[in-house]
Amino acid sequence: MIATEAPTVVATPAPRPLHRLARWPVGIVAALVAAAHLAVAWMPGWFFDEALMLAIGRDHLDWGSADQPPVAPLLAGLMDLLAPGNVLVLRLPAIAATAATVLLAALIARELGGDRRAQTLTAIAQGTGTWLAIGGHWTTPYTLEPVTWLALGWLLVRWWRVRDDRLLVVLGVVVGVGAQTKFQILLLAAVLLLSVLVLGPRAMLRRPQLWAGAGIAAVIAAPTLVWQALNGWPQLRMGPVVASEAGYLYGGLTGVAIGMIAAAGVLGGPLVLYGLWRLVRDPAFVELRHLALTTVVLYALFSVTLGRPYYLAGLYGLLAAVGTVGLQRRREAGHTRMRWFAWPAAAASAAAAIAVMPLSLTMSSPAVADTVSAATVQAYDALPAEQRARTAVMAESYIYAAYLDVAAPQDALPPAMSSNRSYGWFTPPTDDVDTVLYLGSTADELRPWFADVRPVGRAGTDAQLWLATGRLAPWGEFWPSLRHLDVQ
Incomplete structure (x- = not known):
């Protein structure tokens, strides 16, 4: 009779005992x-x-x-x-x-x-x-x-x-x-x-x-x-x-x-x-x-x-x-x-x-959100009805844009835009939009793409409202160049 070697068994460590769950x-x-x-x-x-x-x-x-x-x-x-x-x-x-x-x-x-x-x-x-x-x-x-x-x-x-x-x-x-x-x-x-x-x-x-x-x-x-x-x-x-x-x-x-x-x-x-x-x-x-x-x-x-x-x-x-x-x-x-x-x-x-x-x-105080949204709604309502239909609302930072989206009364403003963070990768407006009501410290990012950019009011102590008119190029042409991730 030929002796055979017993198979090697790999032992699994025994589970350590547990105390009861408190x-x-x-x-x-x-x-x-x-x-x-x-x-x-x-x-x-x-x-x-x-x-x-x-x-x-x-x-x-x-x-x-x-x-x-x-x-x-x-x-x-x-x-x-x-x-x-x-x-x-x-x-x-x-x-x-x-x-x-x-x-x-x-x-x-x-x-x-x-x-x-x-x-x-x-x-x-x-x-x-x-x-x-x-x-x-x-x-x-x-x-x-x-x-x-x-x-x-x-x-x-x-x-x-x-x-x-x-x-x-x-x-x-x-x-x-x-x-x-x-x-x-x-x-x-x-x-x-x-x-x-x-x-x-x-x-x-x-x-x-x-x-x-x-x-x-x-x-x-x-x-x-x-x-x-x-x-x-x-x-x-x-x-x-x-x-x-x-x-x-x-x-x-x-x-x-x-x-x-x-x-x-x-x-x-x-x-x-x-x-x-x-x-x-x-x-x-x-x-x-x-x-x-x-x-x-x-x-x-x-x-x-x-x-x-x-x-x-x-x-x-x-x-x-x-x-x-x-x-x-x-x-x-x-x-x-x-x-x-x-x-x-x-x-x-x-x-x-x-x-x-x-x-x-x-x-998370509502003070800033309520202030900027109220001022933006007031400026938007002040535009002639025909111009409002062709106007987008844009913010310098994603923070202001998000505040406008969640704090403004329902249907008081179109969905906010921003070139900042996540907002910059959302779909830009269609080309029938040729005017932008802009919320921020400066509207310099719009100046190369609009014929006229002028202040139209303030939205609290740190932000101003601007109106950009006379779009000079299609949105799809210049929007990708505006995208950025830093909060200015």
């Missing part, structure tokens, strides 16, 4: 976060990017726009169909997404071995982040983005714990939907793959389900990427524009670098930093060290390229979860030096979040 405390935190945002979301007015999403969703919905994918405009348009002009209904998707991030952060803590206390502390850290407190009720891409990043993080951590390769397919779905929400998730996915290649677990890269998920992500993201390709990839030109604004908005590189940490909140900031340290030093997290490398690479990249301070907001809950589990392990090992840190910090973080929430009211 349903009540985590649910209460999520409910309180939602309630806090509902308390301010009903106030009238739109943050300017929120107004842009509504304007696109109402009148210009497509598979993409110059600087944003379609999910946020789609949601804004749907909410406006349900309750036209109702700002609270408009903001419900953002509030739901913000509350969902609290639950996802707690679920990540649970997957890491977090007990009831760790899950609750993670939920508080996520729910009281400074940036989240200010903008967590705005229906904008960057408010919706963190829920996709945290969903991706939860799938990665759960795969690490149970090695269920079906999770890698779902991961692809999340990346695809995230790409239709905001493009940065594609950068996150690329850096994650490179980090796994460098630090492991490289077994993930050998899983067919991972690459099946990548294919699914590509299919879901394809429509908006095709739109970008057909329109000259305007999104790729946004980097220098964002960098040019960092100096006066955030104080340059130092402001951006500090802001990305401060945006995590009073409790979240220390937990994020401690979570990074635990990922690097704790042997239990050796297969998750790629998350630390990913964070450091993205932090350096966003700092050096002068990105926005909220660009890392989708990673705060994940890193805070690692930090809270690290504190739990110190407690279980008998170390009590940081025993009294967590709950006073949680209380302080909640107080700070409540304190900064009113900033959103000043940033």
Whole structure:
């Protein structure tokens, strides 16, 4: 009898045991976060990017726009169909997404071995982040983005714990939907793959389900990427524009670098930093060290390229979860030096979040929108009826254009135009329009294309109204040359 060698069996790591989900405390935190945002979301007015999403969703919905994918405009348009002009209904998707991030952060803590206390502390850290407190009720891409990043993080951590390769397919779905929400998730996915290649677990890269998920992500993201390709990839030109604004908005590189940490909140900031340290030093997290490398690479990249301070907001809950589990392990090992840190910090973080929430009211005050729209309607109505029929309304910046579209009374003005940001890629007027009522500090961009450009009034302290008449060339000939992405 010929002896045969027994087949080699590759053992799958046994799933690590889980603590029960802290349903009540985590649910209460999520409910309180939602309630806090509902308390301010009903106030009238739109943050300017929120107004842009509504304007696109109402009148210009497509598979993409110059600087944003379609999910946020789609949601804004749907909410406006349900309750036209109702700002609270408009903001419900953002509030739901913000509350969902609290639950996802707690679920990540649970997957890491977090007990009831760790899950609750993670939920508080996520729910009281400074940036989240200010903008967590705005229906904008960057408010919706963190829920996709945290969903991706939860799938990665759960795969690490149970090695269920079906999770890698779902991961692809999340990346695809995230790409239709905001493009940065594609950068996150690329850096994650490179980090796994460098630090492991490289077994993930050998899983067919991972690459099946990548294919699914590509299919879901394809429509908006095709739109970008057909329109000259305007999104790729946004980097220098964002960098040019960092100096006066955030104080340059130092402001951006500090802001990305401060945006995590009073409790979240220390937990994020401690979570990074635990990922690097704790042997239990050796297969998750790629998350630390990913964070450091993205932090350096966003700092050096002068990105926005909220660009890392989708990673705060994940890193805070690692930090809270690290504190739990110190407690279980008998170390009590940081025993009294967590709950006073949680209380302080909640107080700070409540304190900064009113900033959103000043940033979305209806005063500017109402002022410029009322002045523009008055100037438009003053035109002779025959001339009004041939007049377009145009704004210097996308902000003014969006305000005109959402704040002016219904049918009081034609849909606004602008050469700026997304508006610049909307379809220009037909050639029977030979007059433009222009809102801005100067109408110099129209002077080469119109015989006469003259001021006709003011619209607040910072904007003037101009009337451009005698168009000198077809719209299709000169409109592409006016398109630009910087806000002047």
